[in-house]
Amino acid sequence: MADRIIDLRSDTVTRPTQGMRQAIANAEVGDDVLGDDPSVIRLQERIAAMMGKEAACFVPTGTMANQTAIRSQCEPGDEVIGHEDSHIIHYETGSPAALSGVMIRPARGDRGLYDADQLDELYRAPSIHAPNSKLVLIENTQNRGGGAVWPIEQIQRVTSRAKELGLRRHLDGARVWNACIASGLKPADYARHFDTVSCCFSKGLGSPCGSAVAGDKATIARVHRFRKMFGGTMRQSGVLAAAALYALDNHFERLVEDHKNAKRLAEGIADVPGLSIDAVGVETNMVFFIVDPSVGTAAEFCARLKALGVLMLPNAPRRVRAVCHLDAVGEAISVAVRKIAEAARVPVGV
Numbered sequence: 001m002a003d004r005i006i007d008l009r010s011d012t013v014t015r016p017t018q019g020m021r022q023a024i025a026n027a028e029v030g031d032d033v034l035g036d037d038p039s040v041i042r043l044q045e046r047i048a049a050m051m052g053k054e055a056a057c058f059v060p061t062g063t064m065a066n067q068t069a070i071r072s073q074c075e076p077g078d079e080v081i082g083h084e085d086s087h088i089i090h091y092e093t094g095s096p097a098a099l100s101g102v103m104i105r106p107a108r109g110d111r112g113l114y115d116a117d118q119l120d121e122l123y124r125a126p127s128i129h130a131p132n133s134k135l136v137l138i139e140n141t142q143n144r145g146g147g148a149v150w151p152i153e154q155i156q157r158v159t160s161r162a163k164e165l166g167l168r169r170h171l172d173g174a175r176v177w178n179a180c181i182a183s184g185l186k187p188a189d190y191a192r193h194f195d196t197v198s199c200c201f202s203k204g205l206g207s208p209c210g211s212a213v214a215g216d217k218a219t220i221a222r223v224h225r226f227r228k229m230f231g232g233t234m235r236q237s238g239v240l241a242a243a244a245l246y247a248l249d250n251h252f253e254r255l256v257e258d259h260k261n262a263k264r265l266a267e268g269i270a271d272v273p274g275l276s277i278d279a280v281g282v283e284t285n286m287v288f289f290i291v292d293p294s295v296g297t298a299a300e301f302c303a304r305l306k307a308l309g310v311l312m313l314p315n316a317p318r319r320v321r322a323v324c325h326l327d328a329v330g331e332a333i334s335v336a337v338r339k340i341a342e343a344a345r346v347p348v349g350v
């Protein structure tokens, strides 16, 4: 055990379990481009029902889920309002500009959250001179905000204001599952405040890949069209849908364990001299911590930790991110804490 690499870089590193591999092997498949892969159809119906929406579309990645949702609801020259720390701004290669021709107007606020008063400031009244404000984005949980969970009342304030202003509303719910586990709410309790919702099966749920977008029938018909245009329509993708269905049945409720492990990890880190838990705190499966200059930079610390068999990612010059998931449980967390303490001990004379 101690010799195995403990990979806490992301909850995307999970490998399919034996049970999931079995589900993949047994998947009923068809040609989804022709619309007749039974496993894909089942998954899309399941997601639509879970989100309380009319329809859903299975896509290869979370990026494509977000980008087809944006493209389906915006035209070039439109403007999208979302937090400056959004995944859509930082990690999707500028695709809102490249694929939809939209501008993004960033909101600010702690932990990746913002409120209705900011929306009022960022919204532009229709004018021949201005971009058209069209879509509002909320990311829940908020990745760069430390895995923060949006309070449902705040979602309600922002989205109801958006609706009054005539704006469409998209939830980047790559980790909406973690938000549900933390808050006790159901996916539909979040989704009802939005026109479209994306969700990922390849993060904490542990599928090899796959995401979905849910919404009304007309919008999801457009999502299907843009999925094809962006090159994301697959053939016998029922093998992937089967993994996602297995993940929903078997790996959703267990996310509570990842949240507990993140707390354990954070408690361990808090006791290590030279390290401190980032002010964002730990709400879900992510732990962000700060490396004191006496210990080195975040990158140097991560390199020392790697040599000890534990992987994490530097997230800023002094900030490290660790993410708990189903491939790193039980003893692995205690081992990780010991290795973290070892990596933080600066060699004498250096």
Ligand SMILES: *Cc1c(COP(=O)(O)O)cnc(C)c1O
Binding pocket: 061, 062, 063, 064, 066, 087, 088, 139, 141, 143, 172, 174, 175, 200, 211
């Ligand atoms: C991971 C993630 C996505 C999607 O990323 P892909 O790597 O394209 O699957 C989208 N939004 C958030 C908040 C994410 O964390």
